[in-house]
Amino acid sequence: MSEPLRGKISRRKLITAGLVSAGGVLGLSATARIAQRYGLIPPDHGGIYGLGETLTYASQRLLTRHSLAREFSRSQISKPPFANEMAPPSEAFKRLQAGNFADWRLTVDGMVAHPASFSLDQLKSYPSRSQITMIQCEEGWSYIAEWHGVPLSHVLELVGVQPQARYVVYFSFQPDWWDSIDMADALHPQTFLAYGMNGDELPVGNGGPLRLRVPRQLGYKSVKFITHLTVTDDLKKFGKGLGSASPEGGYAWYAGI
Amino acid sequence: MPAAVPTAVPAKTVPARHSALVRVTHWITTLCFFALLVTGAEIVISHPRFYWGETGNDLTPTLFKLPIPASRNLVPTGYGYVLPDQNGWSRYLHFQAAWVVVFTGLLYAVSGLVTGHFRKSLLPAKADLSWRAFSTAIFNHLRLQRPSEAEAWSYNVLQRISYLFVIFVLFPLEIWTGLAMSPSFVSAVPTTVNLLGGQQSARTLHFFVSVSLLLFVVVHVVMVSLAGFRNRMRAMITGRASAPMERT
Numbered sequence: 001m002s003e004p005l006r007g008k009i010s011r012r013k014l015i016t017a018g019l020v021s022a023g024g025v026l027g028l029s030a031t032a033r034i035a036q037r038y039g040l041i042p043p044d045h046g047g048i049y050g051l052g053e054t055l056t057y058a059s060q061r062l063l064t065r066h067s068l069a070r071e072f073s074r075s076q077i078s079k080p081p082f083a084n085e086m087a088p089p090s091e092a093f094k095r096l097q098a099g100n101f102a103d104w105r106l107t108v109d110g111m112v113a114h115p116a117s118f119s120l121d122q123l124k125s126y127p128s129r130s131q132i133t134m135i136q137c138e139e140g141w142s143y144i145a146e147w148h149g150v151p152l153s154h155v156l157e158l159v160g161v162q163p164q165a166r167y168v169v170y171f172s173f174q175p176d177w178w179d180s181i182d183m184a185d186a187l188h189p190q191t192f193l194a195y196g197m198n199g200d201e202l203p204v205g206n207g208g209p210l211r212l213r214v215p216r217q218l219g220y221k222s223v224k225f226i227t228h229l230t231v232t233d234d235l236k237k238f239g240k241g242l243g244s245a246s247p248e249g250g251y252a253w254y255a256g257i
Numbered sequence: 258m259p260a261a262v263p264t265a266v267p268a269k270t271v272p273a274r275h276s277a278l279v280r281v282t283h284w285i286t287t288l289c290f291f292a293l294l295v296t297g298a299e300i301v302i303s304h305p306r307f308y309w310g311e312t313g314n315d316l317t318p319t320l321f322k323l324p325i326p327a328s329r330n331l332v333p334t335g336y337g338y339v340l341p342d343q344n345g346w347s348r349y350l351h352f353q354a355a356w357v358v359v360f361t362g363l364l365y366a367v368s369g370l371v372t373g374h375f376r377k378s379l380l381p382a383k384a385d386l387s388w389r390a391f392s393t394a395i396f397n398h399l400r401l402q403r404p405s406e407a408e409a410w411s412y413n414v415l416q417r418i419s420y421l422f423v424i425f426v427l428f429p430l431e432i433w434t435g436l437a438m439s440p441s442f443v444s445a446v447p448t449t450v451n452l453l454g455g456q457q458s459a460r461t462l463h464f465f466v467s468v469s470l471l472l473f474v475v476v477h478v479v480m481v482s483l484a485g486f487r488n489r490m491r492a493m494i495t496g497r498a499s500a501p502m503e504r505t
Contacts, residue, residue, distance in 0.1 A: 049346070052353025060441045067445040072311070082314045085331045134312065134456065136440055138344060139329055140304035141314035142456060216441045250345025256441025257352065 039166060039182060043235045043243030044253045057254040064256065065184050069215035072132045078143035081198060083205030086224070093173055093225070101209040106155075106193070110169075110231035113160030120195060120209055126150045131190055133215040135222060138255070145206075147213050148196030153187045156231070165231045169238055170212050173225035179244035180235060180253075181214060181221065190215050193226065218255035220246060273496035274410065279374070280493055282365040289358035290474065292350055297467055299347035302340055303328045307464060311455035320461060355435065362428060378412060379421050385414040404484050409498050416480075423473050427466055434463035 035041050040058035044050070089097065096104055101120055109115040129151055136142040152168070161183075168186040171178040185191055192213040195202050202208035207224030214221045235243045243253040275283070305323035306313065313319065315333060326336035328343065369375045384390065394415050397404075404413070412420065436442045437450040437459035453459045481489045492498040 049349035049353050052349065052356050055356045056352055060439075064441050064445045067441075069440060069444045070447050070450070076311060078312050078314070078317070080316060082316050134440070136438075136456065138300075138303075138348065139332075140301070140460060141306075142312045143314050144312050216444050218440065250349075252349060252352075257439040 039184075042252075042254045043180075043241065044247040049252075053252055053254065056252075056257070060254075060256045061182075061184065064216065066188075067216075069131075069133050069190050072134065072144050074132065074146070076144050077132060077146060077198060081145055081203075081206065082141075082143040083203065084137065086205065087174060089204065090174075097204065104209050104227070106210060106227060106229065108155065108159045108229045108231070110229075111162040111165045111233060112156075112231050113162065114158075116159050118155070123150050123155070123193060123210070124195060126154055128196075129192065131192065131213075131215070133190065133213070135213075135215070135219045137219045138251070146198050147192055147194045148199075148202075149192035149194035149213065151189060152191045152193055152212065153189070155193060155229075156186065159231075161231055164233045166233045167231075167235055167243070169230045169232055169235070169244075170223055170226055171228040171230075172223050173227050177223060177225075177245060178239070179221055179223050179246060180232075180238070181217075185214055185216065188216070216256055218257065220251065221255050271497070274492040274498035275496055276372075276374070277496065278365070278368050280496060282361050283493055285361045286358055286365075289354040289361070290470070292354035293358070294467070294471065296347035296351040296354070299328070299343040300351065301464065302326075303342065303344050304332055305334065306332065307461045308457035309454070309461060310457055313457040355432075359432060366424070375421075379417050379424075381414045381417045385417075390414060398480075401483055408484070409488065409492070419473065419476075423470070427470055427473070431463065431466045431470065434459045434466060438463065 032041070035054075035058055038061075040054070040061055042053050042057040045054045104120050106118045106123065107116070108118070127150070128148055130146055130148045132144060132146045134142055134144045156168070165183060167180045167182055169178060169180040181191070190213070194207070194211045194213045195209060197203065197206055197208075202211060207222070210226045211224050212222055212226050230238075232238070235241060239245065240248050242248055246255070247253050301323070302325060305325050305327055306315075306319045307321050307323075308317065309320045315331065322334075325334070326338060326340050327334045328340040330339045369379075385394075391414065394413055398415060433449060434453065436446075437453050438456060443450045443456075450456055450459055453462060488498065
């Protein structure tokens with residue numbers, strides 16, 4: 001093989017490699033744009049674990065947008081009901097509890113037509129739904145309970161969510177405990193504002209008086225003691241912009257795993 | 258590397274022991290396996306109790322408990338102290354490594370079927386499936402006898418069977434039991450968890466499949482060492498095995 005020919009081949013190889021990598025970059029950026037448009041990029045997509053997180057969230061969003069979490073029979077309800085450890089309630093919480101949570105309020109604001117504030121009695125006056133679903137902790141344990149509440153979609157309908165809305169951010173009475181879900185989960189028929197459990201009031205240990213139940217994700221997305229919902233199109237405005245307190249503590253925002 | 262120049266010509270006449278694709282996928286899988294092993298262990302120590310069926314928690318009876326302390330203070334382990342909690346990044350890395358190993362495995366499996374790698378290199382010959390051939394192979398292994406020259410170029414029957422078992426039974430089972438623990442995935446495909454008898458059963462099975470894979474890796478590394486660590490490593494890194502003529 002003569003020298004000039006070898007030079008030619010390597011030049012051709014160089015041009016091919018250049019074209020392939022340029023095509024790859026273009027393809028990747030086009031994929032990223034499409035994924036962004038269809039809401040397939042999680043807020044914690046940056047950093048070294050962003051690739052895995054994005055693949056998990058995007059594939060599960062495509063596969064599970066409308067699928068229903070498994071529901072169980074009454075005989076499968078865990079007895080006795082399990083409640084994991086929680087911080088001792090604050091004085092302000094104890095005062096509300098002493099008044100049987102009559103002064104508990106759920107405020108809803110953000111990208112809505114009619115910002116509103118609801119009492120527990122108001123929430124209970126709306127059509128009540130029940131589901132027997134499993135709550136799974138990232139630690140590995142789980143339990144099944146029957147949850148009673150009002151679908152989050154019903155409350156969102158009452159306040160009139162604007163069409164650009166992409167996420168619902170929710171806040172606990174407990175400071176620094178907040179999270180968010182995308183509209184697919186927020187409007188999902190099994191996403192509840194739960195105020196009852198196993199035919200009774202929702203015990204404080206299980207998140208009473210009001211807990212958001214997101215049964216298609218791990219337990220830490222089902223934040224306890226809900227007081228405030230904000231509808232938004234941009235999670236960067238909240239906290240460190242990672243979508244919830246979980247990624248700030250090292251945990252994935254999307255917990256459908 | 259100057260050493261590469263003189264061997265460039267003979268290397269063409271001696272075929273590579275392992276194809277580039279086998280070598281690259283082998284080492285990516287190795288890397289992912291250790292990432293999954295370490296992070297899996299970190300996740301397990303947050304609740305080192307195992308159950309059977311759909312649910313299990315501190316209030317329900319266990320199938321078995323690992324006799325270790327936990328990284329969360331609520332779990333009753335019998336130990337007076339709590340291990341450092343590394344669950345956050347461990348979970349992120351576990352799922353990222355799982356994605357990489359699944360893509361790597363798919364690439365390996367598809368190319369193995371297309372090139373005939375499985376048929377030629379891993380499917381045992383009919384003659385090797387007799388009890389006689391089997392017992393001879395097992396006997397030679399138990400005596401820790403150094404393998405024959407031919408085995409530097411092809412796998413023996415026990416190797417073939419265990420590799421096929423890992424590739425086509427343990428790896429798919431590990432992925433299946435892993436997916437069966439995902440509340441979102443099973444909402445779309447409930448059969449994945451229902452067939453296993455419940456979410457906690459899936460977790461327990463995932464643990465046992467992981468232990469089996471770890472056992473395989475330990476035996477694999479021991480066998481590589483006994484057969485000649487340098488030569489086997491060189492074959493899996495550069496593709497070149499020591500040909501019989503090189504030895505003399």
